[in-house]
Each structure stands twice: as C-alpha cells, then as structure tokens.
Amino acid sequence: MTALVTVDNLAYSYSGDMSRAVFTDVAFSVSPGDVFCLLGPNGTGKSTLLKCLSNVLQGWKGSVLLGGTRTPKMTPSALAKLIGYVPQNQVSAFPFLVKDIVVMGRAPHLNVFSSPNTGDVSIALRAMETVGILPLAERPCTTLSGGEWQLTLIARALAQEPRVMVLDEPTSHLDMGNQMKILGVVKGMAEEGLAIIMATHFPDHAFMVASEVAILNHGRMTLKGRPEAVLTDASMRETYGIDVKVLYIGEGVERKACFPSLSAFQAKVVGSLRSEEDR
C-alpha cells in the first residue's frame, strides 16, 4: 500500500538554531492500517516529533507529506481533518462534560463563528461508543480517571474523522488493564484503516501492536524496522543503558517480551543510604 504519511529529513530546534536541534534527519513513512511505534529514552524529542507532525509546533525543517501534500501548504483546519492528535497531558481548567470535550473534535469541520450542530453531536457520540465511553458522556471531565481521560481524548481525535492518528504515550500512567484497553483501541483503529503513529515507553507494547518500530536517541532515528528486528538485547542496552533480555514467550503468549535487569543500579544504592555513624 502507498504511504499516507511520508516524513523526510525532519529537524526541529526550539531556539531556531539548528546546531542545537532536538533531532535531525528523521525519516519514516506510515501507510493506512500501520501502527508506527516510536521508542526512546525520556527527553529525546518523541513528543516534539509528534507535535511537528500535528501542527502543534511550527518552524521545523524538512518535509512532511500527507496524502501527497506538504503539510505547511495546508490550512490548520485542513490538516486537522487528516491528522488527529492525542496529547499526553490530561488537564482541563473547567469541568466540561465528556461529550463537550469529544465534540471539540468537530472544530476543523466548522467555521469560526459556528457551534456544533446535532450532526456533530451524533458523530461525537459515535466516537465515544467506538472507544467504549458512551456511559461517561454526561460526566464532568474533572471526575475522570487517567484511563477514561485517555479514551476521551482518543474519542475527540476520532471525532475529527482523521486518516492519521498521532498518540503521545497513550499508555503512560495507566494500570495494566487500562493499558491493554488503550492498545486494543489503537489496534482496532489501525484495522479500520487509520495510519497510527504512537510514542511509547513500553517496548512490550510495540511487540503487541506495532507493524514498524523506530528508536529516537541522541537526536537521531537510530534504528527503524520490524519490531523483532529493532528491539533486541543490544538495541535496548544501547537505548536505555541497562541490561535487557528480549525473549520469545510461548505458553499462549506467542510473542517476544523485554525483561530489564535491576542489578547495576541496585548495587549503587545498597550501603549508601546509611550515614557514617550507622556504619
């Protein structure tokens, strides 16, 4: 299938000075139905990269093609009709109802002076049903749990009716059950033909849902390819600076999984917490 998103030679610097760029020379492409997973240590610019794709940040260098069109040539609303962005942080200054937040996804389809009509509301309700949060529709968002918030933001992005979905660490800060719930929704969206670009801190999640994985480290995309090829003992050690065993698990799991080791850091702490007299 031809790629829906093609990123080439992408670079971004917060100061505008490219010698101090967060990342340079990033290239990848994603087709409809693909789940592209972005891994890398804290602070390597995964979120920044996703924001460059979603029009949240401007002033990046390189090219991002969406359905063959360069994104800077599109209006913000035309772009938002194609890319849905699910941010990492979940806060609202006001206790909007969940349905009020989800219907905000209709913004790119409405002009500046208009408000959502009943058609927009029913699209929002359908998005909520898709991710399984319809019962929360009338709930103030300030009462939501982390998992419910994440699903609300995914529903909001779905209400944009996009062809690409960008998710920034959607499983962080969630319990295991909610993590799987989110991954299930992600996988389902891909099966429905959306192109998914997702940052994550969990290599295991990449094994579960990714069709392609890339590692962003030291300002470069150091590795890219199929999860089994990219996520290895060596690459995990290189990326996170710890010993990791990547093993194939049978027993009904039938996939690879990562097993990191504590030992290097444990040794540093032992004996260093007690003061001189105690010793």
Next chain:
Amino acid sequence: MSVPVHPEDKRMGIGVDPGKLLLFLGVLLVVVTVISLMVGRLRIPPGQIITILASRVYPFKQTWTPTLESVLFDVRIPRLLAGILVGAGLSVSGASFQGLFRNPLVSPHILGVSAGAGLGAALAILFFGNFAAVQLLSFVFGLLAVLMTYGLSTVYRTTPVLMLVLSGMIVGALFSAATSLLKYIADPVNNMPSIVFWLLGSLNNASNKDLLVVGPIIVIGTVVLLFIRWRINLLSMGEEDARALGVDTGRIRATIILCATMISAASVSIGGIIGWIGLVIPHIGRLLVGPDNKVLLPVATLVGAIYLVTVDVIARTAMETEIPIGILTALVGAPIFAYLLRKNRSGW
C-alpha cells in the same frame, strides 16, 4: 443514541433548559429596567414611563412636567443603558478571558486595562479638568496599557498565555504607581477627590452623547465574542490541543484580547473602574449552566446586565448621597464569590 445516567452526571449547572433560562433572564432584565427607570429622587410610575416613551412616537397630550421627561430621557435612560452595556460587556469579556487564560480567577482587567485607564483619567483631571478629556484619555491609556502588555509578552519565546499574565502584572504595576504618584502630588481639595471618586466608579456621568460613541464599541465587542464563543472552549483546553484541532490560536487570541480590551476601556471611560463584574458574573453563569461557553456566554451577558442595573439602583437609592458603584460591586460581589467558592467543590 441515548446516554445512560450515572450518579456523577448532571452536576453541572442547575439542570434548567438553557433556552428557558435565557427567556427568564430576558424577562428579569425587563423588570429591573422598569424598576431602574421608576426609582430615584423623583419617582415615576410605570404607566407614566410607558406613556412618556410612547409619546415620542404617538402624539399624546402631555400630562407630565418637562422636568419629568428630561429626567427620564437625559438621566435615567442613558444611565440604564450604560448599566446594561457595561454589565453585559464586562461579564462577557471576563468569561472569555477566563477561557483564554484557562483560569477561572481572571478578570477583564488582567492585562492592565484599568490601571492604564486610571492613569489616563488622573492625567486628564490634573491637566484638563473636563469630563470629555477624562473619557478620552482613560480610553486611550487603557488601550495603551494592553498594547504594552501584548508587546512585552511577545518578547519572550515561551507559553504566550503565561507571558501575557506576567506582562499584565508588570504593566499594571507601572501604571498604578504612576497614578499613585499623581494622586500624591494632586491638589488635595479639588483634584484628588475627583481622581479618587473616578477610580471608585459611577454611572452618574453617562450621557446620551457618550453612549453614541461608547455604545457601539461595547455592542460590537460583545457580539463578536458571542459569535466565537465555542472556539473559546477549544482555547481553554490549552494552546497545543487547540492547534491540533485546527484552531488558528494566535488569531483567536488576538481577537478575544482586542474585543475584551475595547469593551473594558469603553466601560471604564463611561463608568470609571467597576471591579468584580467580570470576575463574579461568569461564575454565577457557570453555577447556572455549567462551563460550556456556547451556553455560558449568552447567560453571562444577560446576568451581567441585570446585576449592574440592580446594583446601580441600590447605589443611587440606598443612601441620601450616591454610593460609588465600584464599592458596591465589590461589597456585593465578594460575599457572592466567597459563597461560590464554597459551593463549587467539584470544580469550576
């Protein structure tokens, strides 16, 4: 598609249909309008008000004194209109700013408009001593202060909204200090009381002539804010979310600031500094209908108009001499706000 009900649901607002609430508020506004025209040193019965008003169109036989007609047309009606415009304008600006700054404790004065207007008025009182100059300079200095705030905020490449608030504090402090200096050097017999009285706010000086200039500014600003009210919801989710949803955040932000500033500066120029309206009324609105600006802004507009007209009636009838309205809005507003803080445990 029906939505199941959950115990946490329906905690927003009082659960009244927004259409019915707006109708009720409209009727209430008519009621306070009539009361406002009736009461005062000279009491005019409602029947007579209607007859006098109608006589402008139909040639009724004049059964009332010319004084009465003059009181109605030259004093009460302009004052009433000023109350409606200022109350509605400041409330809608306050609600918009609270959305824009993602903070329910923000008032329309946060960018320094009132501090600037105060300095303009003080300068005019000291150097020109006539009311037209006070109005003009307070308006111009109000705009100037916000312009400085806006300019200062763009110097730093960081969160625009945070920088706006900080710049507003800096500019506000600067202008307030300059006003204090003027008060300190002003003649304590004539000029200083005028400055102080002006800073306390009053609708006493509103005239038809002023309203012709100031009215359209407030009306246009309010209408524009009402038109873009749903976009304010998007902005209140934060700059990044709004951009990802395809909102041209810079343009919307500038539009909100421009409208709210024009409204506030115009309000200050006819009524002096009337605080607490833009802060408290949006909260009353949220208590009634919840935080969705699509419904909140129209409600806040009407509640603001009703509130200021009512407070103005109290200001000019409660005591022998008129109480400055800025004192009353704070005196009434602060306890209401304290009550709302207690009531609103679940959030804004």
